[in-house]
Amino acid sequence: MFIQDLLLVVVDVLKVPSILVGLVALFGLVAQRKPFPDVIKGTVKTILGFLVLAGGATVLVGSLTPLGDIFKQAFNVQGIIPNNEAIVSIALEKYGASTTLIMAFGMVANIIVARFTRLKYIFLSGHVTFYMACMVAIILSVAGFEGVQLIYTGSLCMGLIMAFFPSLAQPHMRKITNNDQVALGHFGTVGYVLSGWIGSLVGKGSKSTEEMNMPKNLSFLRDSTISISLTMMIIYLILSISAGKEYVESQFSHGQNYLVYSFVQAITFAAGVFIILQGVRLILAEIVPAFTGFSEKLVPNARPALDCPVIYPYAPNAVLIGFIFSFIGGLVGLFVLGQLNWVLILPGVVPHFFCGATAGVFGNATGGRRGAMAGSFANGLLITFLPVALLPVLGALGFNNTTFSDADFGVVGILLGSMARFMDKNMITLAITGVFALMVVYNLVARKKEAPQQEEG
Numbered sequence: 100m101f102i103q104d105l106l107l108v109v110v111d112v113l114k115v116p117s118i119l120v121g122l123v124a125l126f127g128l129v130a131q132r133k134p135f136p137d138v139i140k141g142t143v144k145t146i147l148g149f150l151v152l153a154g155g156a157t158v159l160v161g162s163l164t165p166l167g168d169i170f171k172q173a174f175n176v177q178g179i180i181p182n183n184e185a186i187v188s189i190a191l192e193k194y195g196a197s198t199t200l201i202m203a204f205g206m207v208a209n210i211i212v213a214r215f216t217r218l219k220y221i222f223l224s225g226h227v228t229f230y231m232a233c234m235v236a237i238i239l240s241v242a243g244f245e246g247v248q249l250i251y252t253g254s255l256c257m258g259l260i261m262a263f264f265p266s267l268a269q270p271h272m273r274k275i276t277n278n279d280q281v282a283l284g285h286f287g288t289v290g291y292v293l294s295g296w297i298g299s300l301v302g303k304g305s306k307s308t309e310e311m312n313m314p315k316n317l318s319f320l321r322d323s324t325i326s327i328s329l330t331m332m333i334i335y336l337i338l339s340i341s342a343g344k345e346y347v348e349s350q351f352s353h354g355q356n357y358l359v360y361s362f363v364q365a366i367t368f369a370a371g372v373f374i375i376l377q378g379v380r381l382i383l384a385e386i387v388p389a390f391t392g393f394s395e396k397l398v399p400n401a402r403p404a405l406d407c408p409v410i411y412p413y414a415p416n417a418v419l420i421g422f423i424f425s426f427i428g429g430l431v432g433l434f435v436l437g438q439l440n441w442v443l444i445l446p447g448v449v450p451h452f453f454c455g456a457t458a459g460v461f462g463n464a465t466g467g468r469r470g471a472m473a474g475s476f477a478n479g480l481l482i483t484f485l486p487v488a489l490l491p492v493l494g495a496l497g498f499n500n501t502t503f504s505d506a507d508f509g510v511v512g513i514l515l516g517s518m519a520r521f522m523d524k525n526m527i528t529l530a531i532t533g534v535f536a537l538m539v540v541y542n543l544v545a546r547k548k549e550a551p552q553q554e555e556g
Contacts, residue, residue: 127392178442179486208261216535259531259535261284264289265282268283287507290478294471336358407453414460454506482509
């Protein structure tokens, strides 16, 4: 009982990004034998940066959540709303213990994968790791896994997932950040890479979203905080007017004039983005130097994989463009699903912001404004159609009116579900173990080949 309680406490700690990354910073600074004041300063500043980021995300989500309900009222549509937090909260009642164990041992597996294979990435976004562990637990349990085999297979699967997706995004991350120090740790990677690829196809000669040639009288729009505020005001006002004065004032503004409420929510959204950007800058200043010590001791040459807002400061205008065009993609996808008489996936405002914004930055890096628009639009379509294919593999949970939202959940879930359909559980365990073993062997062979070349050099 004591061990189980201790494990729950450990997992609760690991689910909180600020504490998880703070521990990594602490370990790294101690490993570098930094003076005690520097260790305290670096650790506290890292935790502070993540709390600032989380605070900004809370402000932003608080202003976005009513927008989704106002949209449904304005256009009178009903369907499934993808939301990671909602589906996980439902699933934990039945799959809580397996989720907890798979996450804890999955993070250990991530370090092992990074240490012994070529995927040198340590995934530090604890909350999305918890969501992915929950989905893996659900699908493997539905496939008949239980006990030690469930935890072993799920944990090794998590270790591979947590190293693979950052490696997939890293070529684009180098282009965005102009260095190779930080990786992306967020499970919308397939959509981001798709956006970057589309940007490279359509964006030849297109200027960056950050190069805005404004008339002198409109120069204030170069400030991303102002442009975000004004754009969100237009969106909020259009939807609030469409939903109706009575609905907005009775459900959300609690008697405050619905136009005033819309104005305040739009500014609040911009404030959330501003806070996130400040938090990211604080984190990057502390975690990269501290992580050097961590990686030198445990995983040489490893990179920290951080949550998606880490790239927002590199292209703030692309963040807004990405959100808008991803949401438009979601609306187009909703229309197509209606025409096909398939399950309706409503565009969740929160996933379309975080994933769409990130897709916009990726698309801008390879194709400027056109890349940001087209790439994030494609991301919006992707996170509309993938949940439809994911629903059948979630067992009874597929009948709830919510599901996992981000692209990688769909890809991993459909892959694991397909394996469960055509293979028995022992074959699945063997296949996942075999993939890890082959990656270790490849790493050893490649290192032996590189050694003589380095000696000759």
